Amino acid sequence: QQQVKQSPQSLIVQKGGISIINCAYENTAFDYFPWYQQFPGKGPALLIAIRPDVSEKKEGRFTISFNKSAKQFSLHIMDSQPGDSATYFCAASQAGTALIFGKGTTLSVSS
Amino acid sequence: GAVVSQHPSWVICKSGTSVKIECRSLDFQATTMFWYRQFPKQSLMLMATSNEGSKATYEQGVEKDKFLINHASLTLSTLTVTSAHPEDSSFYICSARSASSTPTGKLFFGSGTQLSVL
Numbered sequence: 474q475q476q477v478k479q480s481p482q483s484l485i486v487q488k489g490g491i492s493i494i495n496c497a498y499e500n501t502a503f504d505y506f507p508w509y510q511q512f513p514g515k516g517p518a519l520l521i522a523i524r525p526d527v528s529e530k531k532e533g534r535f536t537i538s539f540n541k542s543a544k545q546f547s548l549h550i551m552d553s554q555p556g557d558s559a560t561y562f563c564a565a566s567q568a569g570t571a572l573i574f575g576k577g578t579t580l581s582v583s584s
Numbered sequence: 585g586a587v588v589s590q591h592p593s594w595v596i597c598k599s600g601t602s603v604k605i606e607c608r609s610l611d612f613q614a615t616t617m618f619w620y621r622q623f624p625k626q627s628l629m630l631m632a633t634s635n636e637g638s639k640a641t642y643e644q645g646v647e648k649d650k651f652l653i654n655h656a657s658l659t660l661s662t663l664t665v666t667s668a669h670p671e672d673s674s675f676y677i678c679s680a681r682s683a684s685s686t687p688t689g690k691l692f693f694g695s696g697t698q699l700s701v702l
Binding site for chain 2: 505507509514515516517518519522562569570571572573574575576577579
């Protein structure tokens, strides 16, 4: 049972474009929704996170949009740069328990 | 931000030997630590949850006798892969949660350990 479904699996965006990655969840008890960035051979690094009482959160070029009724949330990367090329994971957790991760999206930003 | 140090970053061992991976929270007390495993081009899969001073809780399908987890202090957890075999080769990542994490649920990740069993 996949509790967090992430799409697309891979994404190619031109430099300066907007990268959009989507996630859907099933467990309505989830109360924490982070996005992580991971480079090869490294641990995941927290990019931005949101709680279900907020519909949008922006930090620099990164924005999370959250739709509680649809049980979906998305990551938008504005002005995408080649240095953003990495694998991105959405995740969710409930009451401080372990994070459940999506399958990941490999983003390639072409220059 | 809070720092989680994981060592070693990579290890190569012979089949049948045991390997210990350490995970330390450097500037906070980690009441709970989580161990994940990641195969190439795949997601992070939770292996076990450990709370300081108590036995770890393993996810379904994870052999507790093969993957020994010890969380003896609020700043250190160890994962020992016993009698390692080539199929245990993977990227192992620890994460820690502080009792004062805001928001609740925020995890701090180590840099991972790449295990290669020959």
